[in-house]
Amino acid sequence: MTRLSRVMEAVDQLxxxxxxxxxxxxxTTDSREVRPGWIFVAVRGTSFDGHTAITNAVAAGAVAIVAEIAPNGPCGVPVVTxxxxRLAFAQIVRVVTNGPATGLxxxxxxxxxxxxxxxxILEQMFALAGRRVGFIGTTGNRFAGEVLATNYTTPHARALADLFLEMRGHSIxxxxxxxxxxxxxQHRVWGVPFRGAIFTNLxxxxxxxxxTMEAYGRAKKRLFDMLEPDAVAVLDADSEWTPYMKRHCKAERTITVGRDVDADVRIVDVDLSLRGASFALVRRRSDLQNIPPRLxxxxxLLGDFNVTxxxxxxxxxxxxxxSDADVVQHLSQVSGPAGRMERHLLPNGAVAVVDYAHTPDALDNALRVLRKLHADSSARPHIHVVFGCGGDRDKGKRPEMGRIAALHxxxxxxxSDNPRSEDPADIxxxxxxxxxxxxxxxxxxxxDRRDAIRAALAAAGPNDVVLVAGKGHEEYQIIGLERLPFSDAAEIIAIGTAGRSGSM
Structure with a gap:
C-alpha cells in the first residue's frame, strides 16, 4: 500500500x-465500490455526476475525495480539487498499481x-515472431489462451491496469x-508507455x-502527443489528417505509409483478387535502415483498405x-478479425458478408470492395446491403450512409442497429x-433485424452478394435499456449456409 500524501503528489491539484x-x-470512480482505505474520484459522466455520491463514498470508508467541485462544507475526509x-483518476491508478505496464x-x-x-494483424505477426502477445480491443481482451469479453474498445484506467498486471503475471x-x-x-491510457502507435484514418x-471533427482529431492526436522519443509511429500517408498527427508526434521515428507520392514508404503495384492481395512496399527515406528498398x-485479406x-x-x-523474410511470411499467414469482411457461402451460391462497417467511410469501403471484386464475374451478381444506424448517436451520418448505400x-x-432509446422508425x-x-x-x-437479414438472404439470387453491415462481431442488440442476444453471423448460419469461408 501507498501513503495518501505520496499518491496525491502524482495528481495535478488545484x-x-x-x-x-x-x-x-x-x-475508484464508482461510489458503490468504495471500501475502507479507498480514494473516491468524483467524475461527471453523461448520465450520472459522481459529485452527488461523495457523501455515500465517505460513509463507505473513503480516506480522500478527488473532485472538480468541492462539496459544500466539510465531509470528514480530505478533499483534493x-x-x-478523469486525468486525476488515471494518475492515481498508476501510483496505487505501481506502474502496471512496466516491462511491456x-x-x-x-x-x-x-x-x-x-x-x-500486429497481434498475429508479433506472435509468429516468437513474442508472447496480449490483445486489447473491440473483439475482446485475450492472452495466454484466455478470452475476456469487454464492453469497451479501450478499458477504463483501473481495468486497464488490472489487465496489464494479469498479462505480466502470464509472462506476456x-x-x-x-x-x-x-x-x-477521457485519459484512460494516460501514462501507458506506448512503444509504438499506428494512425489509420479519421x-x-x-x-x-x-x-466537431476538430475535437475528434484533437482526441486522436493525444496518442502521438504522449509517445516517448524512442517510440515509433506509423501513419497512413493517404489520410488528410496525417500531417496534423505528425506535427504533434513526439516519436523521433515517425514513418508515413501509403500510395501518396510523398509517403516515406510507398504502397505500389497493388493487385486485388478474391484470394487476397499482393503489393510492394518501396522505401523513399534512406535513414529507415530496418526497411528494405523494396519488399x-x-x-x-481483401480490398484496398486492407492493403493499407x-x-x-x-x-x-x-x-x-x-526481418524482411519473416514479415513477408507472417503477413501472408495472418487472418482478419471476426466480423470484418467475414464471408459465409449460401446453398444457392450467393455469398453473405458480415462486416462492422458502421460509419460512412467504412460502408463505402466495404461496398466498393465487394462491387470491384465481383465486377468481372460473368454472372453479374447483385449487391444487397442490410444496415441501420445506432440510436442515441451521431444523427448526421444517417442520410450520408443512405446516400452511400444508394451509390453502390x-x-x-x-x-435496426442498436436503436437504444430512440424510436427505430425515426432512425x-x-x-x-x-x-x-x-x-x-x-x-x-x-x-426487425432478424427479419431483414432473412428477407435479404431469401431475395439473393445465385452469385449475389449480401453485405450485412454495422454490427460485425457483436453478439447483442441494444433495444431500450436491454442488451439482447443477437449475432448477424449466427442468424446467417441458422438460415442455412454452405459454410463459413473465413474473413475476406
Missing part, C-alpha cells in the same frame, strides 16, 4: 485539504476505421491494443460525443526489428432521407 497520514488501498477528474512492449492503434484489423511481453477517441479524451464518427508482400492495414503493420514490424448497392434493406426515416434515384424503389424497410 487545491488540497491537509492530508491524513494513512495508507491507500485502492481507487482538480481541473480534470505496448503498441496502440487509433483511427476511425481499421483499428481492430490492424491490432489483430507484448500488447497490441486499440485506442479509441473516447479513451484518449472520418466521420462519434460526433454525438466530440461534436514484395501478399495478404489473404497490412502495409502499416508490416512497416511497424520492420521498424521493430523483425442494387438492393437496400434498412433495419430509419433519417437514413431513407439520403437514398435517392432508382434504388429508392429497391429499398425495403424492415425494422
Amino acid at each position: 487545491h488540497s485539504d491537509e492530508l491524513f497520514d494513512v495508507d491507500v488501498v485502492d481507487v 482538480v481541473k480534470d477528474s 512492449h505496448i503498441y496502440g492503434v487509433t483511427g476511425t476505421n481499421g483499428k481492430t484489423t490492424c491490432a489483430t 511481453d507484448t500488447v497490441c491494443m486499440e485506442v479509441s477517441s473516447h479513451a484518449l479524451d 472520418t466521420r464518427d462519434h460526433l454525438d460525443y466530440h461534436r 514484395e508482400c501478399t495478404t489473404s 492495414n497490412a502495409a502499416v503493420c508490416a512497416v511497424m514490424c520492420l521498424a521493430e526489428g523483425i 448497392a442494387d438492393f437496400i434493406w434498412l433495419t 430509419l426515416r433519417h437514413i431513407l432521407g439520403g437514398i435517392e434515384g432508382a434504388v429508392r424503389e429497391r429499398t425495403t424497410v424492415i425494422e
